[in-house]
Amino acid sequence: MPTDTHADAPSLSALVRSRTTTDHRSAERSGFPSALVRGEVALEGYVDLLAQHRYAYEVLEEVRDRHLSDPDVGPFLDARLLRSQALADDLVDLAGPTWSVAHPPSAATVAYVEAIAATAVDPVAHLAHHYTRYLGDLSGGQFIGRVAASTYGLGDGRAGRFATFAGIDDPAAYRDEYRARLDALDWPVDRQEALVAAVHEAYRHNEAVFDDLARHVD
Numbered sequence: 300m301p302t303d304t305h306a307d308a309p310s311l312s313a314l315v316r317s318r319t320t321t322d323h324r325s326a327e328r329s330g331f332p333s334a335l336v337r338g339e340v341a342l343e344g345y346v347d348l349l350a351q352h353r354y355a356y357e358v359l360e361e362v363r364d365r366h367l368s369d370p371d372v373g374p375f376l377d378a379r380l381l382r383s384q385a386l387a388d389d390l391v392d393l394a395g396p397t398w399s400v401a402h403p404p405s406a407a408t409v410a411y412v413e414a415i416a417a418t419a420v421d422p423v424a425h426l427a428h429h430y431t432r433y434l435g436d437l438s439g440g441q442f443i444g445r446v447a448a449s450t451y452g453l454g455d456g457r458a459g460r461f462a463t464f465a466g467i468d469d470p471a472a473y474r475d476e477y478r479a480r481l482d483a484l485d486w487p488v489d490r491q492e493a494l495v496a497a498v499h500e501a502y503r504h505n506e507a508v509f510d511d512l513a514r515h516v517d
């Protein structure tokens with residue numbers, strides 16, 4: 300048994316969750332998502348959110364290829380999670396094929412994209428960004444998707460793909476499996492700490508993207 304793991308430690312998933320609870324609360328309570336879940340953001344603002352997400356997922360899913368054969372990280376990189384195409388299709392539905400002209404990447408998104416691109420040589424940081432986005436999409440993202448569907452009349456073939464994971468019927472069970480996979484990693488404490496630090500960083504970028512999108516909130 301490795302001696303450099305956290306003594307009487309919580310599981311890795313519990314460690315990450317407990318050490319980033321404050322980050323989550325801060326991101327969740329920031330102005331843009333709060334207004335969004337109250338149905339108070341105009342469609343233009345929601346489209347901008349999807350566009351900013353698309354820039355991030357595009358690079359996240361390009362970098363993914365580099366880590367597919369990593370014995371620890373590769374098993375997390377489930378193709379059913381991929382969001383880039385769903386986002387592009389939603390954006391074309393809602394804003395037409397030139398959506399990126401009206402919604403270029405914000406400065407916060409550019410910084411986020413750079414941080415994700417840098418994970419091409421860092422599988423632990425890649426897993427952190429993967430966890431922060433996809434577990435979020437499978438948690439609060441499901442709720443946001445339902446609110447967006449009702450606020451903007453999505454679904455029935457018009458947008459609404461971003462929150463829909465074909466092949467994942469039970470997001471809660473999927474999240475549990477993901478956490479179990481984290482808990483099965485026999486990582487030394489420095490790698491666990493690197494994961495926590497990179498999840499903090501990923502939350503910080505997400506919050507900065509939201510802060511920029513707050514210009515859509517009155």
Ligand code: HEM
Pocket residue numbers: 312316323326327328332333336430431432434435436438439440442443474502505
């Ligand atoms: C209105 C905004 C949000 C709401 C309502 C929300 C809600 C939730 C809820 C209810 C859970 C718990 C699910 C569970 O117990 O399994 C959760 C988990 C999570 N959320 Fe959010 N969330 C929001 C924003 C965000 C943002 C901005 C991010 C970061 C990109 C994020 C990332 C995560 C992650 C990574 C988890 C999984 C934590 C874990 O259990 O390991 N969420 N969210």
